[in-house]
Amino acid sequence: MKRYKAYCFDLDGTVYKGKEGIASAVAYIHMLQARGIEPFYVTNNSSKTTEQLQASLRAIGIEAPATHVYSSAMATAQYVAHHFPQARVRFMGADGLRQAAEEVGLQLVDDVNVDVFMMGIDRELTYTTLADACVAVQNGAAFIATNEDVKFPAERGFLPGNGSLARLVEGVTGVTPTYIGKPSPVMLELIAQTYGFAKDEMVMIGDNYDTDILSGIRFGIDTIHVNTGVTSTEAAYAKEQPPTMLVENMLVYAALEEA
Ligand SMILES: [Mg+2]
The missing domain is CATH 3.40.50.1000 (HAD superfamily/HAD-like)
Known part of the structure:
Protein backbone atom coordinates (compact mmCIF):
# COMPACT_ATOMS: atom_id res chain seq x y z
CA MET A 1 0.00 0.00 0.00
CA ASN A 45 -18.43 24.78 1.37
CA SER A 46 -18.08 28.54 0.95
CA SER A 47 -20.35 29.50 3.81
CA LYS A 48 -17.91 29.07 6.67
CA THR A 49 -14.81 31.09 7.51
CA THR A 50 -11.56 29.24 8.18
CA GLU A 51 -12.15 29.71 11.93
CA GLN A 52 -15.69 28.30 11.61
CA LEU A 53 -14.41 25.28 9.64
CA GLN A 54 -11.77 24.71 12.33
CA ALA A 55 -14.51 24.93 14.99
CA SER A 56 -16.65 22.35 13.11
CA LEU A 57 -13.66 20.00 13.04
CA ARG A 58 -12.82 20.66 16.70
CA ALA A 59 -16.42 19.76 17.63
CA ILE A 60 -15.87 16.24 16.26
CA GLY A 61 -12.44 15.87 17.85
CA ILE A 62 -10.11 17.07 15.10
CA GLU A 63 -7.57 19.85 15.63
CA ALA A 64 -6.75 21.38 12.24
CA PRO A 65 -4.30 24.24 11.72
CA ALA A 66 -5.70 27.16 9.67
CA THR A 67 -2.88 26.63 7.17
CA HIS A 68 -4.32 23.22 6.23
CA VAL A 69 -7.93 24.31 5.63
CA TYR A 70 -8.87 25.22 2.04
CA SER A 71 -12.35 26.34 0.95
CA SER A 72 -14.01 27.30 -2.32
CA ALA A 73 -14.62 30.73 -0.77
CA MET A 74 -10.86 31.42 -0.54
CA ALA A 75 -10.26 30.09 -4.03
CA THR A 76 -13.16 32.07 -5.56
CA ALA A 77 -12.16 35.36 -3.93
CA GLN A 78 -8.57 34.87 -5.14
CA TYR A 79 -9.81 34.05 -8.65
CA VAL A 80 -11.99 37.20 -8.85
CA ALA A 81 -9.21 39.41 -7.47
CA HIS A 82 -6.78 37.99 -10.05
CA HIS A 83 -9.02 38.01 -13.14
CA PHE A 84 -11.12 41.12 -12.42
CA PRO A 85 -8.85 43.69 -10.74
CA GLN A 86 -10.67 46.86 -9.58
CA ALA A 87 -14.04 45.19 -10.28
CA ARG A 88 -17.25 46.24 -8.58
CA VAL A 89 -18.62 42.97 -7.20
CA ARG A 90 -22.17 42.01 -6.23
CA PHE A 91 -22.07 39.24 -3.69
CA MET A 92 -24.42 36.46 -2.59
CA GLY A 93 -23.24 34.14 0.14
CA ALA A 94 -22.44 33.72 3.79
CA ASP A 95 -19.65 34.71 6.22
CA GLY A 96 -17.01 32.51 4.61
CA LEU A 97 -17.22 34.11 1.19
CA ARG A 98 -17.60 37.60 2.62
CA GLN A 99 -14.49 37.22 4.79
CA ALA A 100 -12.51 35.73 1.89
CA ALA A 101 -13.58 38.64 -0.35
CA GLU A 102 -12.56 41.20 2.25
CA GLU A 103 -9.20 39.48 2.78
CA VAL A 104 -8.26 39.90 -0.88
CA GLY A 105 -9.68 43.45 -1.01
CA LEU A 106 -12.66 42.95 -3.33
CA GLN A 107 -14.99 45.95 -3.65
CA LEU A 108 -18.42 44.61 -2.63
CA VAL A 109 -21.35 46.80 -3.67
CA ASP A 110 -25.12 46.62 -3.23
CA ASP A 111 -26.00 47.21 -6.89
CA VAL A 112 -27.26 45.22 -9.91
CA ASN A 113 -25.01 47.09 -12.40
CA VAL A 114 -21.66 45.50 -11.56
CA ASP A 115 -18.65 43.83 -13.22
CA VAL A 116 -18.93 40.55 -11.33
CA PHE A 117 -21.70 38.61 -9.62
CA MET A 118 -20.05 36.24 -7.14
CA MET A 119 -22.31 33.47 -5.87
CA GLY A 120 -21.99 31.18 -2.87
CA ILE A 121 -24.56 29.39 -0.76
CA ASP A 122 -26.73 31.59 1.44
CA ARG A 123 -28.92 29.74 3.91
CA GLU A 124 -30.93 32.90 4.61
CA LEU A 125 -31.70 33.34 0.94
CA THR A 126 -34.78 35.33 -0.08
CA TYR A 127 -36.56 35.67 -3.41
CA THR A 128 -35.24 39.24 -3.67
CA THR A 129 -31.63 38.02 -3.44
CA LEU A 130 -32.18 35.57 -6.29
CA ALA A 131 -34.08 38.17 -8.34
CA ASP A 132 -31.22 40.67 -7.93
CA ALA A 133 -28.74 37.96 -8.93
CA CYS A 134 -30.68 37.31 -12.13
CA VAL A 135 -30.86 41.02 -12.94
CA ALA A 136 -27.14 41.57 -12.28
CA VAL A 137 -26.21 38.71 -14.63
CA GLN A 138 -28.69 39.93 -17.29
CA ASN A 139 -27.06 43.36 -17.00
CA GLY A 140 -23.75 41.82 -18.02
CA ALA A 141 -21.97 40.93 -14.76
CA ALA A 142 -19.49 38.04 -15.07
CA PHE A 143 -21.13 35.12 -13.27
CA ILE A 144 -18.69 33.38 -10.90
CA ALA A 145 -19.90 30.66 -8.52
CA THR A 146 -18.00 29.04 -5.66
CA ASN A 147 -19.07 25.47 -6.44
CA GLU A 148 -21.48 23.39 -8.48
CA ASP A 149 -22.64 20.85 -5.87
CA VAL A 150 -26.34 20.32 -6.51
CA LYS A 151 -26.83 18.86 -3.03
CA PHE A 152 -24.99 18.01 0.14
CA PRO A 153 -25.70 15.43 2.85
CA ALA A 154 -27.04 16.59 6.22
CA GLU A 155 -28.48 14.71 9.21
CA ARG A 156 -32.00 14.75 7.78
CA GLY A 157 -31.14 14.05 4.15
CA PHE A 158 -29.77 15.89 1.12
CA LEU A 159 -30.14 19.67 1.11
CA PRO A 160 -29.79 22.04 -1.88
CA GLY A 161 -26.23 23.13 -2.60
CA ASN A 162 -24.92 26.20 -4.40
CA GLY A 163 -25.09 24.35 -7.72
CA SER A 164 -28.89 24.16 -7.44
CA LEU A 165 -29.08 27.90 -6.76
CA ALA A 166 -26.66 28.76 -9.57
CA ARG A 167 -28.66 26.62 -11.99
CA LEU A 168 -31.74 28.64 -11.08
CA VAL A 169 -29.96 31.88 -12.10
CA GLU A 170 -28.63 30.13 -15.20
CA GLY A 171 -32.16 29.01 -16.08
CA VAL A 172 -33.44 32.58 -15.92
CA THR A 173 -30.50 34.32 -17.65
CA GLY A 174 -29.16 31.69 -20.04
CA VAL A 175 -25.65 32.39 -18.66
CA THR A 176 -23.58 29.44 -17.43
CA PRO A 177 -21.43 30.39 -14.43
CA THR A 178 -17.71 29.82 -14.06
CA TYR A 179 -17.39 27.38 -11.15
CA ILE A 180 -14.25 27.58 -8.98
CA GLY A 181 -14.56 24.77 -6.40
MG1 LIG B 1 -18.42 15.67 0.19
Whole structure:
Protein backbone atom coordinates (compact mmCIF):
# COMPACT_ATOMS: atom_id res chain seq x y z
CA MET A 1 0.00 0.00 0.00
CA LYS A 2 1.25 3.39 -0.97
CA ARG A 3 1.95 5.99 1.71
CA TYR A 4 1.44 9.64 0.81
CA LYS A 5 2.73 12.92 2.24
CA ALA A 6 -0.41 14.96 1.60
CA TYR A 7 -3.81 13.46 2.46
CA CYS A 8 -6.46 15.90 1.22
CA PHE A 9 -9.87 15.26 2.76
CA ASP A 10 -13.18 16.55 1.56
CA LEU A 11 -15.36 17.53 4.57
CA ASP A 12 -19.14 17.13 4.05
CA GLY A 13 -19.95 13.44 3.61
CA THR A 14 -16.29 12.45 4.10
CA VAL A 15 -15.26 13.73 7.56
CA TYR A 16 -18.66 14.80 8.90
CA LYS A 17 -22.35 14.83 8.08
CA GLY A 18 -23.90 17.99 9.39
CA LYS A 19 -22.67 18.24 12.98
CA GLU A 20 -21.95 14.50 13.29
CA GLY A 21 -18.44 13.23 12.75
CA ILE A 22 -17.93 10.18 10.52
CA ALA A 23 -16.16 7.98 13.06
CA SER A 24 -14.02 6.03 10.57
CA ALA A 25 -12.64 9.22 8.99
CA VAL A 26 -12.02 10.86 12.36
CA ALA A 27 -10.14 7.74 13.54
CA TYR A 28 -8.02 7.64 10.38
CA ILE A 29 -7.16 11.34 10.71
CA HIS A 30 -6.01 10.69 14.29
CA MET A 31 -3.86 7.81 12.98
CA LEU A 32 -2.23 10.11 10.43
CA GLN A 33 -1.57 12.77 13.05
CA ALA A 34 -0.02 10.10 15.31
CA ARG A 35 2.31 9.29 12.38
CA GLY A 36 3.28 12.98 12.23
CA ILE A 37 1.24 13.73 9.11
CA GLU A 38 -1.08 16.75 9.24
CA PRO A 39 -3.93 16.22 6.75
CA PHE A 40 -5.37 18.93 4.51
CA TYR A 41 -9.08 19.77 4.34
CA VAL A 42 -10.44 20.80 0.96
CA THR A 43 -14.08 21.85 0.99
CA ASN A 44 -16.49 23.26 -1.55
CA ASN A 45 -18.43 24.78 1.37
CA SER A 46 -18.08 28.54 0.95
CA SER A 47 -20.35 29.50 3.81
CA LYS A 48 -17.91 29.07 6.67
CA THR A 49 -14.81 31.09 7.51
CA THR A 50 -11.56 29.24 8.18
CA GLU A 51 -12.15 29.71 11.93
CA GLN A 52 -15.69 28.30 11.61
CA LEU A 53 -14.41 25.28 9.64
CA GLN A 54 -11.77 24.71 12.33
CA ALA A 55 -14.51 24.93 14.99
CA SER A 56 -16.65 22.35 13.11
CA LEU A 57 -13.66 20.00 13.04
CA ARG A 58 -12.82 20.66 16.70
CA ALA A 59 -16.42 19.76 17.63
CA ILE A 60 -15.87 16.24 16.26
CA GLY A 61 -12.44 15.87 17.85
CA ILE A 62 -10.11 17.07 15.10
CA GLU A 63 -7.57 19.85 15.63
CA ALA A 64 -6.75 21.38 12.24
CA PRO A 65 -4.30 24.24 11.72
CA ALA A 66 -5.70 27.16 9.67
CA THR A 67 -2.88 26.63 7.17
CA HIS A 68 -4.32 23.22 6.23
CA VAL A 69 -7.93 24.31 5.63
CA TYR A 70 -8.87 25.22 2.04
CA SER A 71 -12.35 26.34 0.95
CA SER A 72 -14.01 27.30 -2.32
CA ALA A 73 -14.62 30.73 -0.77
CA MET A 74 -10.86 31.42 -0.54
CA ALA A 75 -10.26 30.09 -4.03
CA THR A 76 -13.16 32.07 -5.56
CA ALA A 77 -12.16 35.36 -3.93
CA GLN A 78 -8.57 34.87 -5.14
CA TYR A 79 -9.81 34.05 -8.65
CA VAL A 80 -11.99 37.20 -8.85
CA ALA A 81 -9.21 39.41 -7.47
CA HIS A 82 -6.78 37.99 -10.05
CA HIS A 83 -9.02 38.01 -13.14
CA PHE A 84 -11.12 41.12 -12.42
CA PRO A 85 -8.85 43.69 -10.74
CA GLN A 86 -10.67 46.86 -9.58
CA ALA A 87 -14.04 45.19 -10.28
CA ARG A 88 -17.25 46.24 -8.58
CA VAL A 89 -18.62 42.97 -7.20
CA ARG A 90 -22.17 42.01 -6.23
CA PHE A 91 -22.07 39.24 -3.69
CA MET A 92 -24.42 36.46 -2.59
CA GLY A 93 -23.24 34.14 0.14
CA ALA A 94 -22.44 33.72 3.79
CA ASP A 95 -19.65 34.71 6.22
CA GLY A 96 -17.01 32.51 4.61
CA LEU A 97 -17.22 34.11 1.19
CA ARG A 98 -17.60 37.60 2.62
CA GLN A 99 -14.49 37.22 4.79
CA ALA A 100 -12.51 35.73 1.89
CA ALA A 101 -13.58 38.64 -0.35
CA GLU A 102 -12.56 41.20 2.25
CA GLU A 103 -9.20 39.48 2.78
CA VAL A 104 -8.26 39.90 -0.88
CA GLY A 105 -9.68 43.45 -1.01
CA LEU A 106 -12.66 42.95 -3.33
CA GLN A 107 -14.99 45.95 -3.65
CA LEU A 108 -18.42 44.61 -2.63
CA VAL A 109 -21.35 46.80 -3.67
CA ASP A 110 -25.12 46.62 -3.23
CA ASP A 111 -26.00 47.21 -6.89
CA VAL A 112 -27.26 45.22 -9.91
CA ASN A 113 -25.01 47.09 -12.40
CA VAL A 114 -21.66 45.50 -11.56
CA ASP A 115 -18.65 43.83 -13.22
CA VAL A 116 -18.93 40.55 -11.33
CA PHE A 117 -21.70 38.61 -9.62
CA MET A 118 -20.05 36.24 -7.14
CA MET A 119 -22.31 33.47 -5.87
CA GLY A 120 -21.99 31.18 -2.87
CA ILE A 121 -24.56 29.39 -0.76
CA ASP A 122 -26.73 31.59 1.44
CA ARG A 123 -28.92 29.74 3.91
CA GLU A 124 -30.93 32.90 4.61
CA LEU A 125 -31.70 33.34 0.94
CA THR A 126 -34.78 35.33 -0.08
CA TYR A 127 -36.56 35.67 -3.41
CA THR A 128 -35.24 39.24 -3.67
CA THR A 129 -31.63 38.02 -3.44
CA LEU A 130 -32.18 35.57 -6.29
CA ALA A 131 -34.08 38.17 -8.34
CA ASP A 132 -31.22 40.67 -7.93
CA ALA A 133 -28.74 37.96 -8.93
CA CYS A 134 -30.68 37.31 -12.13
CA VAL A 135 -30.86 41.02 -12.94
CA ALA A 136 -27.14 41.57 -12.28
CA VAL A 137 -26.21 38.71 -14.63
CA GLN A 138 -28.69 39.93 -17.29
CA ASN A 139 -27.06 43.36 -17.00
CA GLY A 140 -23.75 41.82 -18.02
CA ALA A 141 -21.97 40.93 -14.76
CA ALA A 142 -19.49 38.04 -15.07
CA PHE A 143 -21.13 35.12 -13.27
CA ILE A 144 -18.69 33.38 -10.90
CA ALA A 145 -19.90 30.66 -8.52
CA THR A 146 -18.00 29.04 -5.66
CA ASN A 147 -19.07 25.47 -6.44
CA GLU A 148 -21.48 23.39 -8.48
CA ASP A 149 -22.64 20.85 -5.87
CA VAL A 150 -26.34 20.32 -6.51
CA LYS A 151 -26.83 18.86 -3.03
CA PHE A 152 -24.99 18.01 0.14
CA PRO A 153 -25.70 15.43 2.85
CA ALA A 154 -27.04 16.59 6.22
CA GLU A 155 -28.48 14.71 9.21
CA ARG A 156 -32.00 14.75 7.78
CA GLY A 157 -31.14 14.05 4.15
CA PHE A 158 -29.77 15.89 1.12
CA LEU A 159 -30.14 19.67 1.11
CA PRO A 160 -29.79 22.04 -1.88
CA GLY A 161 -26.23 23.13 -2.60
CA ASN A 162 -24.92 26.20 -4.40
CA GLY A 163 -25.09 24.35 -7.72
CA SER A 164 -28.89 24.16 -7.44
CA LEU A 165 -29.08 27.90 -6.76
CA ALA A 166 -26.66 28.76 -9.57
CA ARG A 167 -28.66 26.62 -11.99
CA LEU A 168 -31.74 28.64 -11.08
CA VAL A 169 -29.96 31.88 -12.10
CA GLU A 170 -28.63 30.13 -15.20
CA GLY A 171 -32.16 29.01 -16.08
CA VAL A 172 -33.44 32.58 -15.92
CA THR A 173 -30.50 34.32 -17.65
CA GLY A 174 -29.16 31.69 -20.04
CA VAL A 175 -25.65 32.39 -18.66
CA THR A 176 -23.58 29.44 -17.43
CA PRO A 177 -21.43 30.39 -14.43
CA THR A 178 -17.71 29.82 -14.06
CA TYR A 179 -17.39 27.38 -11.15
CA ILE A 180 -14.25 27.58 -8.98
CA GLY A 181 -14.56 24.77 -6.40
CA LYS A 182 -13.97 21.07 -7.04
CA PRO A 183 -13.92 19.47 -9.66
CA SER A 184 -11.65 22.36 -10.59
CA PRO A 185 -8.20 21.44 -9.23
CA VAL A 186 -7.49 25.03 -8.06
CA MET A 187 -7.40 24.18 -4.33
CA LEU A 188 -5.16 21.11 -4.85
CA GLU A 189 -2.84 23.23 -6.99
CA LEU A 190 -2.59 25.78 -4.17
CA ILE A 191 -1.62 23.03 -1.70
CA ALA A 192 1.02 21.58 -4.03
CA GLN A 193 2.50 25.01 -4.74
CA THR A 194 2.45 26.19 -1.14
CA TYR A 195 4.02 23.05 0.35
CA GLY A 196 6.08 21.82 -2.60
CA PHE A 197 4.45 18.39 -2.89
CA ALA A 198 5.00 16.31 -6.01
CA LYS A 199 1.82 14.91 -7.52
CA ASP A 200 2.71 11.32 -6.61
CA GLU A 201 2.95 12.40 -2.94
CA MET A 202 -0.68 13.57 -2.81
CA VAL A 203 -4.05 11.85 -2.55
CA MET A 204 -7.58 13.28 -2.65
CA ILE A 205 -10.16 11.53 -0.44
CA GLY A 206 -13.87 12.17 -0.93
CA ASP A 207 -17.45 10.91 -1.13
CA ASN A 208 -18.51 12.74 -4.28
CA TYR A 209 -17.18 11.40 -7.58
CA ASP A 210 -18.19 14.47 -9.60
CA THR A 211 -16.39 16.95 -7.37
CA ASP A 212 -13.75 15.35 -5.11
CA ILE A 213 -12.61 12.46 -7.26
CA LEU A 214 -12.70 14.44 -10.51
CA SER A 215 -10.64 17.26 -8.97
CA GLY A 216 -7.95 14.70 -8.09
CA ILE A 217 -8.12 13.09 -11.53
CA ARG A 218 -7.90 16.49 -13.26
CA PHE A 219 -4.92 17.48 -11.11
CA GLY A 220 -3.28 14.13 -11.82
CA ILE A 221 -3.07 12.65 -8.32
CA ASP A 222 -4.36 9.43 -6.74
CA THR A 223 -7.91 9.39 -5.39
CA ILE A 224 -9.74 7.41 -2.69
CA HIS A 225 -13.52 7.19 -2.81
CA VAL A 226 -15.39 6.55 0.45
CA ASN A 227 -18.97 5.27 0.57
CA THR A 228 -20.11 7.67 3.30
CA GLY A 229 -21.84 10.42 1.33
CA VAL A 230 -23.13 11.44 -2.09
CA THR A 231 -21.82 8.87 -4.58
CA SER A 232 -22.25 5.14 -3.94
CA THR A 233 -19.30 2.79 -4.44
CA GLU A 234 -21.15 1.11 -7.33
CA ALA A 235 -21.75 4.43 -9.11
CA ALA A 236 -18.12 5.57 -8.60
CA TYR A 237 -16.76 2.22 -9.83
CA ALA A 238 -18.96 2.39 -12.95
CA LYS A 239 -17.41 5.71 -14.11
CA GLU A 240 -15.22 5.76 -17.21
CA GLN A 241 -12.28 6.90 -15.05
CA PRO A 242 -12.86 5.25 -11.66
CA PRO A 243 -11.06 6.41 -8.49
CA THR A 244 -7.63 4.89 -7.72
CA MET A 245 -9.21 3.11 -4.74
CA LEU A 246 -12.76 2.57 -3.55
CA VAL A 247 -13.34 1.70 0.10
CA GLU A 248 -16.37 1.55 2.36
CA ASN A 249 -14.69 3.98 4.76
CA MET A 250 -11.22 5.04 5.93
CA LEU A 251 -10.97 2.35 8.63
CA VAL A 252 -11.27 -0.25 5.87
CA TYR A 253 -8.47 1.64 4.11
CA ALA A 254 -6.37 1.57 7.30
CA ALA A 255 -6.88 -2.20 7.57
CA LEU A 256 -5.67 -2.59 3.97
CA GLU A 257 -2.59 -0.51 4.82
CA GLU A 258 -1.80 -2.86 7.70
CA ALA A 259 -2.40 -6.05 5.70
MG1 LIG B 1 -18.42 15.67 0.19
